Amino acid sequence: MAMADRKDVARALMDRAAALGVTFADLRVIRGESTRAQVQDERADRLAHDVSMGAGLRVLVDEAWGFAGTDEIRPAALEDALDKAVAMARASTDHVADKGSVATVKPIEAVERVEAKIDPRSVDIGEKMDLLLRLEKAALDDRGDRIVNSIVVYADGVGEELLVNTMGTCIVRETMRCAVSCLFVASDGKIFQRAGEAYANRAGFEVAKELDPEATTIRIARIADVQLGAKRPPAGNFPVVFHPSVTGLLMHEALGHNAEADAVWAGESILVGRLGDQIASDKVTVYDDPTYPHSYGSYQYDAEGVPGQKRVIIENGVLRNYLHSLETADKFGVSPNGAARAQGFLHRPIVRMSNTYMAPGKDPLEDIFSGIDRGVYLKDGSWGYVFVDKGQFVCHATQAQMIEHGKPGEPLRDVSVSGMMLETLMDVEAIADDFEMDKPGMCGKNGQGAPVNCGGPHVRVKRLVVGGV
Amino acid sequence: MAETESRLDELKGFAEDALKTAMQAGAEWCDVSCGRTADTSVDVENGSIKSVDLTSNRAFVVRAFVGGAQGVSSATGFAAEDLAAGARDAVAMARAAQPDPDFRSLPEPAALEEVDGLFDERIVAMTPAEAVEMAVRNIEGAREVDGDVIISGGVSLDATESAFASSTGIRLDKRSTSMEAAFFCIVRRGDDSGSFYEFDMGRMFEDVQPEVCGRIATEQALRFLGARKAATKPMSMVLGPLASFSFLRSLASSTNAESIQRRRSFMVGRLDTTVASPLVSITDDGLIPRGIFSGRADGEGAARKRVTLFENGVFTAMLHNAYTAGKADAPNTGHGGRTGGIRPTNLAVSLGEITAEEIIADTEEGIYINMGSVTPDAASGDISASVDFGFKIENGKLAYPVINTMVSGDIFEFLGNIDAISSDYREEPGNKLPTIRIRNVQVSGSQ
Numbered sequence: 001m002a003m004a005d006r007k008d009v010a011r012a013l014m015d016r017a018a019a020l021g022v023t024f025a026d027l028r029v030i031r032g033e034s035t036r037a038q039v040q041d042e043r044a045d046r047l048a049h050d051v052s053m054g055a056g057l058r059v060l061v062d063e064a065w066g067f068a069g070t071d072e073i074r075p076a077a078l079e080d081a082l083d084k085a086v087a088m089a090r091a092s093t094d095h096v097a098d099k100g101s102v103a104t105v106k107p108i109e110a111v112e113r114v115e116a117k118i119d120p121r122s123v124d125i126g127e128k129m130d131l132l133l134r135l136e137k138a139a140l141d142d143r144g145d146r147i148v149n150s151i152v153v154y155a156d157g158v159g160e161e162l163l164v165n166t167m168g169t170c171i172v173r174e175t176m177r178c179a180v181s182c183l184f185v186a187s188d189g190k191i192f193q194r195a196g197e198a199y200a201n202r203a204g205f206e207v208a209k210e211l212d213p214e215a216t217t218i219r220i221a222r223i224a225d226v227q228l229g230a231k232r233p234p235a236g237n238f239p240v241v242f243h244p245s246v247t248g249l250l251m252h253e254a255l256g257h258n259a260e261a262d263a264v265w266a267g268e269s270i271l272v273g274r275l276g277d278q279i280a281s282d283k284v285t286v287y288d289d290p291t292y293p294h295s296y297g298s299y300q301y302d303a304e305g306v307p308g309q310k311r312v313i314i315e316n317g318v319l320r321n322y323l324h325s326l327e328t329a330d331k332f333g334v335s336p337n338g339a340a341r342a343q344g345f346l347h348r349p350i351v352r353m354s355n356t357y358m359a360p361g362k363d364p365l366e367d368i369f370s371g372i373d374r375g376v377y378l379k380d381g382s383w384g385y386v387f388v389d390k391g392q393f394v395c396h397a398t399q400a401q402m403i404e405h406g407k408p409g410e411p412l413r414d415v416s417v418s419g420m421m422l423e424t425l426m427d428v429e430a431i432a433d434d435f436e437m438d439k440p441g442m443c444g445k446n447g448q449g450a451p452v453n454c455g456g457p458h459v460r461v462k463r464l465v466v467g468g469v
Numbered sequence: 470m471a472e473t474e475s476r477l478d479e480l481k482g483f484a485e486d487a488l489k490t491a492m493q494a495g496a497e498w499c500d501v502s503c504g505r506t507a508d509t510s511v512d513v514e515n516g517s518i519k520s521v522d523l524t525s526n527r528a529f530v531v532r533a534f535v536g537g538a539q540g541v542s543s544a545t546g547f548a549a550e551d552l553a554a555g556a557r558d559a560v561a562m563a564r565a566a567q568p569d570p571d572f573r574s575l576p577e578p579a580a581l582e583e584v585d586g587l588f589d590e591r592i593v594a595m596t597p598a599e600a601v602e603m604a605v606r607n608i609e610g611a612r613e614v615d616g617d618v619i620i621s622g623g624v625s626l627d628a629t630e631s632a633f634a635s636s637t638g639i640r641l642d643k644r645s646t647s648m649e650a651a652f653f654c655i656v657r658r659g660d661d662s663g664s665f666y667e668f669d670m671g672r673m674f675e676d677v678q679p680e681v682c683g684r685i686a687t688e689q690a691l692r693f694l695g696a697r698k699a700a701t702k703p704m705s706m707v708l709g710p711l712a713s714f715s716f717l718r719s720l721a722s723s724t725n726a727e728s729i730q731r732r733r734s735f736m737v738g739r740l741d742t743t744v745a746s747p748l749v750s751i752t753d754d755g756l757i758p759r760g761i762f763s764g765r766a767d768g769e770g771a772a773r774k775r776v777t778l779f780e781n782g783v784f785t786a787m788l789h790n791a792y793t794a795g796k797a798d799a800p801n802t803g804h805g806g807r808t809g810g811i812r813p814t815n816l817a818v819s820l821g822e823i824t825a826e827e828i829i830a831d832t833e834e835g836i837y838i839n840m841g842s843v844t845p846d847a848a849s850g851d852i853s854a855s856v857d858f859g860f861k862i863e864n865g866k867l868a869y870p871v872i873n874t875m876v877s878g879d880i881f882e883f884l885g886n887i888d889a890i891s892s893d894y895r896e897e898p899g900n901k902l903p904t905i906r907i908r909n910v911q912v913s914g915s916q
Contacts, residue, residue: 041731045569046809047562048541051551054526069524071546088521091597095605098517125565148732185733185848192735194848232851235877235913236701266515267619268655346524387857389619389655389664392873394855414846416853418875446512465698467853467875469911 003029003162003172004111009075010164013082017059018166020086024060024102025166028303029073030345032159032175035120037128039136039152044129054345057081061089063099069346103330105306107168112300114176116204120156123205128154131208132180138213139184139221146225148192149185152217154178154208169305177296177451178207179440182217186224193227193413195220195380195398200296200440200451223380223399230411233400233468239375240417240464241368241408244436246397248454249381251286252356252443254393254421256454259288259313259321260339260351260445261328263388270391270421274319280425282317283361290338290354296440297356297452301338303349308338313356314425325351343448350446358456361431368432368460375403376466378417381439391421416467424461432458473630476505477642480632483552487531488634490556496533496563496636498575500770501556502807503529504631509597511604512623513652516612518604521597532808533559537572540565541808573795576771576803578638586759586898591674592646593628600624607652607683614687615656622652624679639770647672647761650679654686656694663693663870665858666840671898673759689839692860696872698914699861705835706876706910707828707862710895710902712838719844720884721753721813724778724786726793728847735850735880736784745782745884748821752777753788755803755814760899762814768807773814776802782884788813815899821890825904828889835862836876836912843876850880856912874914883907 010027017025031053038046054071055078066089068081132152140147159175179200186193197220201207242250263269271279280286290299290308299308304326312320323339324332328351340349369377378397386393400412437455480503491499505527512519528545529552540562542555603624611618626648633641651668667686671677708716728734736744755773757763766772769791776786789797790805804811829837841857856874860867891904 043569044567045538046541047539047566048543048808049558049562050543050545051547051555052545054546064518065520067520067522067524069522069526071526071528073546084523088523088597092511092518092521092601095518095601098515098519100519125562129566183733187732187737192733192737192848192850194733194846227849233853235875235911237913237916262514266621267657268621346526348520348522387664389657389662390872392855392857394857396853413849413851414853416855416875416877418855418873420873465873465875465913467855467877467913469877 003160006162007170010162011170013078014164014166016079017082022059022061022086022166025058026304027055027057027164028342028345029055029162030159032157034155034157037125037132037154039129039132041150042136044133047125052344055081056342056345056347057085058348059085059089060100060102061086062093063101064089064093064096065100067348100327101330102326103336105167105326105336108171108305110171110301112171112173114174114202116176118205118209120178120205121158135211135213135217139217142218143221143225146186147184147221148187151183153181156205163305165305171301171305173301176204177202178205180208180211182220184221184224186228188228191228193224195223195227198440201294202296202298203294226411227399227413230413233376233412233415233466235468236466237463238466239372240461241375241377241403242459243379243381244434244456244458245439246378246381246395247358247456247459248356248437248439249384249395251358251456252353252452252454253384253386253395254391254424255286255313256288256353256356257386258388258391258421259323261322261324261332262351264322265328265331269388271319277319278317279319279422280314280317281428283431284314284317284425284428285359286314287312287359288323288353288356292355295355295437295453297354299354302340303342304340306336306338306340308354311337323351323353325349341450343450347448350448352445352450353443353452355437355453357437357454358459360433360435360457363430363432365432365434365458368430368458369403369408370406372403372406376412377401377403377408386421392418393421394418417464418467419464424464427462428459429462430460434458477630477632480505480630481642483529483549484632484634487529487552487556488636490553491531491533491560492636494557494560496535496560498534498636499532500575500633500635501529501531502631502633504629506627506629508625508627509600510623510625511600513604513608514621516608516620518601521601523597529555530807531556531559533563534572535560535563536568537570538563538566538568571796572792574791575635575637576639576769576791576801579772581765581772582756584756584758584763584765587672587763588644589646589673592626592648595626600626603650603679606680607650610681610684611654611687614684615691618687619655620652620683624650633770635770641766641770645672648674648677648679650677650682652682652686654683654690656687656690658694661694663690665689665693670761671759672761676759676898693858693870696870699836699871699874699912700915701913703909703911705832706907707832707835707837708843708905709837709839710904711840712843713905714902715842715844717751717816717818718813721751721778721816723847724788725811726787726789726797727811729787730793730796733848735845735848739784740787742784743782744784744881745779746887747782748887748890749779749782749884750819751779752817753813754817757815757899760815761897763899767803767805769805771801771803771805773803818890818901818903820892820894820903822892823889824893825891828891828904828906829862829867830865832862832865832906836871837862837867845880852880852883853877871914874912877911877913
């Protein structure tokens with residue numbers, strides 16, 4: 001049964017919730033399907049297909065939240081889930097000091113579709129495997145025996161979600177994402193170095209089909225090879241230049257998580273009470289934008305049915321906005337800005353980022369390096385995390401280069417850097433006029449994963465702690 | 470109990486039917502698992518109960534092999550007819566994939582050692598209101614230490630029933646439970662802040678103290694006020710129990726036979742060689758009663774085996790699943806994941822002769838790491854990690870908390886420089902977590 005055909009049952013359930021005395025309720029019925037193919041060492045020997053279906057029902061009763069997630073979507077099962085969610089809320093009513101609430105919004109009736117050239121379900125699994133094998137072979141032909149292990153993975157996910165709530169919102173959302181990731185391990189017989197990358201969008205099979213081996217697998221295999229000759233990075237405090245992937249990672253980890261309004265409301269974030277303050281160099285402007293075309297973190301409506309919108313977090317160094325759900329918007333007395341997301345039907349919506357990036361500046365790229373006598377150029381950001389209470393962050397880059405006398409020089413091995421978010425934002429000295437947003441990945445928070453992307457320009461920071469030797 | 474038996478019988482029936490369908494569709498080898506999970510979680514945010522969540526679902530995984538190629542079909546939320554379709558789907562994918570001559574077989578039936586203490590009816594019987602009470606007592610305990618503490622976290626109760634069937638004749642079913650409390654607490658003094666995380670988890674009710682984590686985390690958080698950078702220079706690093714837990718687990722993960730066979734690990738070519746200080750002896754034991762990683766069989770139905778991974782610093786054995794054991798013509802150690810992969814279980818570390826306190830007292834200058842992920846890159850073995858929660862050691866004492874400080878080096882340098890493992894330890898069910906000292910680690914902080 002198509003999701004659109006379940007609307008009447010869903011609306012009737014919301015009526016029943018209202019009759020039970022809930023302040024607010026919403027229901028998300030989700031069906032998803034995914035395919036995964038893996039090529040390793042020139043053999044496509046692992047294929048997988050997954051289907052999931054279920055419903056998540058959330059209620060606000062006497063200012064307490066309850067949630068029930070179930071894999072059964074028959075009307076009787078949904079009624080049972082509603083009763084359970086109400087019982088869950090009532091189990092905590094006496095202990096809710098921070099009262100639950102939601103902002104009132106105009107109901108929306110809409111359909112969200114993904115603009116895809118090729119529906120991945122229409123593509124034969126053999127074609128997907130052939131594509132992976134070609135991508136892998138191109139890299140192996142280029143690097144020869146230096147590559148000792150290679151893995152190239154294709155993954156797609158297509159789904160449909162019906163979202164209704166007691167405010168009258170009723171939205172059918174289509175989701176579609178496609179990704180190819182690769183990992184190459186190089187060895188000279190003594191040491192091993194690896195490099196990897198993911199290419200992913202909110203789009204169809206064209207994401208994979210349009211990949212150019214030269215710009216993807218060959219490039220990554222060459223990085224792994226080059227890393228064999230790389231030196232260990234130095235230890236201590238250094239001027240640092242971020243590649244756009246590292247800039248994006250930093251904006252996501254160090255700034256974005258601090259700008260999530262649930263962390264701010266709870267008093268955990270270092271950005272509590274800082275709206276309107278200058279918290280960064282006046283060169284810095286940062287956005288979180290779920291409407292960015294086709295990007296991995298994009299969506300039209302969030303998991304509460306609020307239209308996603310471009311949000312300016314920092315404008316010319318001034319903190320302008322937090323990211324909000326219906327609840328945090330109500331608590332802060334602002335309009336919701338569509339930042340509530342949920343991993344699936346077994347998870348409640350929580351405040352999340354989408355595509356987070358720093359706007360490009362005005363400096364030519366070569367000027368970013370000039371003036372640095374001895375520093376570190378961080379490339380290929382791979383992971384990071386932040387402790388929001390202190391703003392202490394860590395960023396890891398899989399490759400780096402020494403900067404000497406104003407120019408990037410000898411290659412360095414993978415390295416982490418650590419800094420304090422507010423100091424680092426103030427220490428931004430130069431922002432290049434270039435821009436990339438190609439760091440798709442899954443962001444984890446409270447046990448939930450959400451597809452996100454991040455990016456920005458090259459950026460020079462006065463100094464950071466480099467975890468070298 | 471009759472209801473439970475009936476649900477398990479239904480899962481066993483599903484697994485049997487799917488296995489039969491897959492074999493009729495042409496699978497050469499096949500295994501099927503069907504499970505049902507029910508979770509209750511109480512989330513705490515801003516010192517208040519945020520939400521009480523109840524989730525339940527059924528899921529299946531059918532894995533089929535044709536010519537050594539693997540096809541996997543899985544579903545969360547399914548009807549009986551979906552299983553048959555899933556079984557045929559798995560076989561179709563195995564046929565579409567390229568044959569793998571290195572695949573030998575799935576595990577054969579074997580006598581399984583019984584492991585007690587993995588299921589507790591008391592956890593199943595707990596009500597959401599009781600879980601809420603536990604969460605509330607964590608909030609209260611934290612506030613008794615610091616009235617303005619910012620506390621988040623929660624209490625969760627999980628119960629799983631599952632059935633497993635394979636074409637080699639293995640038939641398994643199990644019920645398991647787990648319970649966990651985990652809280653993160655922040656204390657502020659003006660612009661300064663200290664924070665810490667504390668958890669407790671177990672398979673049996675009495676193995677968990679679910680009401681004290683908030684208090685402990687807050688007491689620890691207070692110790693982290695007034696943090697500053699450590700100097701940039703080599704010094705000793707002392708890993709406290711939680712930090713040593715993540716370090717040792719990453720070391721155990723590096724004995725994964727697949728990573729070594731595929732030549733993507735710093736452990737390639739190191740078997741039967743000395744890779745660590747003679748103080749290092751580690752055994753993987755997935756058969757410890759009540760252990761958080763314990764079980765009679767692995768994800769492929771193979772009997773779990775105790776494996777001595779390191780003995781007096783020598784890398785003595787790898788962890789295998791069915792695929793890697795077949796490829797190497799070695800015994801399967803029973804560490805396979807459900808659809809591939811290899812994972813360590815509980816780790817037993819040989820303990821030393823002096824206490825953690827004595828190790829610190831014996832350290833003139835160093836960094837003490839309470840908690841954090843000081844782990845190597847899986848290929849290069851390089852370590853470049855942040856000291857998220859740690860102290861500077863000066864003259865045998867924890868002098869001050871550190872911030873914005875990093876440690877780095879190489880896994881073999883770290884292992885070779887281990888010069889003390891404590892005699893006392895923190896215990897999580899099935900796992901003893903000692904304190905470990907590593908000499909001459911590069912620390913980066915202030916100029």
